[in-house]
Amino acid sequence: MLMIPSVLPTYSRAPLHFVKGEGTWLVEEDGRRFLDLGSGIAVNALGHAHPALVAALTAQAQNLWHVSNLYEIPQQQALADKLVAESFADTVFFTNSGTESCELAVKMARKYWYDKGQPEKTDIIAFAGSFHGRSSAGIAAAGSEKMTKGFGPLLPGFKHLPWGDHEALDAAIDDNTAAILIEPVQGEGGIRPLPDQCMQGLRKLCDEKGVLLVLDEVQCGIGRTGRLFAHEWAGIAPDIMMVAKGIGGGFPLGAVLATEEAASGMTAGTHGSTYGGNPLGCAVGCAVMDHVTDPAFLDGVNRKAGLLRQKLEGLVAAHPDIFEEVRGMGLMLGLKCKIAPADLVKAGYEALVITVPAADNVVRLLPPLTITEDEIGEAIARLDTAASALATPASSSV
Template sequence: MISAVLPTYNRAPLAFSKGQGSWLEATDGRRYLDLGAGIAVNALGHCAPELVAVLQDQGAKLWHVSNIYTIPEQERLAALLCDQSFADTVFFTNSGTETAELAIKMARKFHYENGQPERTAFLAFEGAFHGRSTGAIALAGSEKMVKGYGPLIGGFSQLPWGDLAALKAAVSDQTCAVIIEPIQGEGGIRPAGQAFLRELRAICDATGTLLIFDEVQCGMGRTGKLFAHELAGVTPDIMMVAKGIGGGFPLGAVLASEKAAKGMIAGTHGSTYGGNPLACAIGAKVTEIVSDPAFLAEVVRKGALFRQGLESLVARHPQVFSGVQGEGLMLGLKCVKTPGDVVAAGYGAGVLTVAAADNVLRLLPALNIPDADIAEALNRLDAAATALAA
């Protein structure tokens, strides 16, 4: 008999009743140190007091009115994001998947409005994850995501990760846009590399191709920059943001230059819930906090501290781990063992992590994780690795 909740997840045998900061308490009372942060969503930890205060204040005033009306909270957050990025305009969604759909539409509409309706082809990269909608899975193209869902939306091709020669050969007068995660999350915490991103920008500029960055997982301060592409000193034409922007509240955004958004006039796109007052009030507080240069400097420091400890962990457990990769507090432990086994061993040690592709264990803690919790995380990961090796 099928369960009341559609069984599309392989869920861990854990349920939580409350959380604070980097800690979760299970329904049986046991406490776990959370290094997954809801898959990079809880940017300021669980029940951050600053966000709880905004939630309570805005929740007592106004939750939802729809985009039929002007929403001051939405305009404020859009202005914050534009001030802190390349963007001239923002559209708000409820999730990262929704941002992928708008990015596809916006890019194709751009070329249509420019008198080049034939430019509909997208180039993406193997190992990518852009969401679970039919458009997003067609973008990524991996068999495990597309099997059984055909026929897929056409016009999407995947290139080998990091292969500039393949990219140059693939771009044509039919190409609409190139989409890439500056650091792949689901794909195994794989940075594209600063030189690659700079060359990618140059190729797009030379061919009139739009460049879309998917920063759903790597954005909002996770790398020590507000957006990961800043590390390479380049900007996209369109950018997808979600996860951490709401600090745990469902919120996403598509940021774009005025040029790239030229075709998106009244009636071309919409969302019933997207950009509601409650979500945007919380998103504005998150953005104010994580965009502060002092906060970002702390992410860099904490990331270096954590990475140093992880390198020592790898040296002590070469039969379990083989290396560390990533930026800031978006770190991956390359595993010798199956990542799922390491995750399970972590449950026994009271630490929560997230598996990824390419035999990588994702570590995506709250961006404000205390140093003491980093030390405790290393102790618990050490205990998990010891148990697994035994």
């Protein structure tokens, strides 16, 4: 008799069955309403069932779903044009996920040097605490035992350095280095932003040493930090960038953005995707971009981010036995805990609030960018309830 479930048991799932989403809210099948501070792990940038996204998807679904990249796709062209107009990039390749974007970014960096007559430049430097997806390239780039154990032999050509060790980074670059791969804000690694001066120094180092800078903005991009892309705060530009999650607002969509120079090796036949850039995904992506590139929208994200952080600082002060600090930027914030993050996440379920665990004893708060100020107040109240349920009798509440 088979014992394995029909869904491969690779996830440790919470016993929740959501049947409807409305803005910042999720409705469980028993009718309970949860305040969603996870956004499907930073995916639902405009919340659940946003009218503009529903309209874009419905209109496109009534006309054309899929044709493959054997043909021109007007929606894909329109989204590429929007991304190029709003970013450093000259060209875009569409994928279905961040993991696929990582695969192409690695290929693109290595192919660039091969075509430049330097095929020895294949090594990619990555950092402890990183997360770049769960493909062969993604886990090799992350390098942690948690990601790689049992999946060898690993894809070669990756060097792993401590987070924030500038001397180690400078020493690691040699004649075989093709690129540096880094998240401007580590997500899975515990909401660790790279300071602006470090990002600027990294760009300068890449220019001096002649290596490509590849940014992973799968989680921190698309308005999450209050700019369209997180690296914009530092006033620099990468050579290659991975995006996904928020760009589709809940529809599976990703992309690799690149300069003309960095993408020069990716000629016809060097890469492809059956579903990537399909009409459905790109129609939704265009609607997302129309919203998140509006300066007024981003101003609102920054205003609400400031309010949420202020209130979270009060929450931390009120529960010193539970919390250590608030970290992050924009609406990509983390609560560094003195307890197991899983305990706070579980207590949140009882308080009807959704959060996401991360490494370094952090619980992530990744609400829809459309969260209201009233909902921020409600979020703090529910997080306070969760923290109080875990606190010692001597603790106080906000």
